Amino acid sequence: MPTHVPLSVLDLAPIADGQTASDSLAHSVALAQAAERAGYERVWYAEHHNMARIASSATSVVIAHVAANTESIRLGAGGVMLPNHSPLTIAEQFGTLEALHTGRIDLGLGRAPGGDRAVFAALRRTPESSDRFPQDVLELQGYLGDTSRVEGVDATPGKGSHVPLYILGSSLFGAQLAAQLGLPYAFASHFAPAAMTEAIAAYREGFTPSEQLAEPYVILGANVFTADSTERAEEQFLSSRRSRVRWMIKRGPSTPDYSDADIDAFLTTPQGAQLADMMRYTAVGTGEENCQWLDDFAATHGADEVITAHGAVEADARVESVRLIGTGGA
Numbered sequence: 001m002p003t004h005v006p007l008s009v010l011d012l013a014p015i016a017d018g019q020t021a022s023d024s025l026a027h028s029v030a031l032a033q034a035a036e037r038a039g040y041e042r043v044w045y046a047e048h049h050n051m052a053r054i055a056s057s058a059t060s061v062v063i064a065h066v067a068a069n070t071e072s073i074r075l076g077a078g079g080v081m082l083p084n085h086s087p088l089t090i091a092e093q094f095g096t097l098e099a100l101h102t103g104r105i106d107l108g109l110g111r112a113p114g115g116d117r118a119v120f121a122a123l124r125r126t127p128e129s130s131d132r133f134p135q136d137v138l139e140l141q142g143y144l145g146d147t148s149r150v151e152g153v154d155a156t157p158g159k160g161s162h163v164p165l166y167i168l169g170s171s172l173f174g175a176q177l178a179a180q181l182g183l184p185y186a187f188a189s190h191f192a193p194a195a196m197t198e199a200i201a202a203y204r205e206g207f208t209p210s211e212q213l214a215e216p217y218v219i220l221g222a223n224v225f226t227a228d229s230t231e232r233a234e235e236q237f238l239s240s241r242r243s244r245v246r247w248m249i250k251r252g253p254s255t256p257d258y259s260d261a262d263i264d265a266f267l268t269t270p271q272g273a274q275l276a277d278m279m280r281y282t283a284v285g286t287g288e289e290n291c292q293w294l295d296d297f298a299a300t301h302g303a304d305e306v307i308t309a310h311g312a313v314e315a316d317a318r319v320e321s322v323r324l325i326g327t328g329g330a
Contacts, residue, residue, distance in 0.1 A: 003295050005304075007040050042074035091144050172198060228286065
């Protein structure tokens, strides 16, 4: 049977070997359509830069395209890395999305740069931009609300749209800010699990009700590999983990091509174990097995919603994973 906890999807629009960004974005449409049919709450897209394997860098453009090819599912950023942008620009982009697709748009906000110092320079920003994150969130909130915090400046479209904001994080900083502002909090436990328990506790203990949210709302990330058999799901997980580790240890064209055996051996080392632990919260199994895992995960850690990152290397397998979870394995 389907899960009891509400589910959503995080789509990084991965570009597989031998494929293009066009292929990736076509698969993102298919994934969102599958999530819509299966009853998921929302699909979010993450901002990354200078990453040859990820096609979701222009989140607002991706959202607009997917929204035009779906009917009802909520779509949003998970998230926009606000230090890379002016709050007014993001307010106008997401105000436009809300005007085009009313009642379907979310805006998750992160403090990380989504790239390195070279990316910051290319974006005409500096690492110190992250220090203004709390003030920028408030400025953005004003543009999307009824009263701008900047005299003489309104977002059009944007003003009065009340696009819901979410704070994303992997540390206590985001948890404390979300609590202070009375906003929903999404923790990146699908790749940075270490501080999850402490961050959830800090958020719930410090939460102050706001106009947007009366009670704390926690979204937790989990990796999901679902197939028609446990063995097939395990194969997908192993393949994905090897691919992820290869990408993380690649240092340019001079890096050797590591075999599967090389990667598996590396994962037994202390450094490899640290990388493997990034996927600590991962469901691997059939639809029925993973639905039970997700319910248990949510109940154990107090999640109000789980955002699922379906990690199979093959795009069709990711779509099937979304479907099987949404239908409880049927």
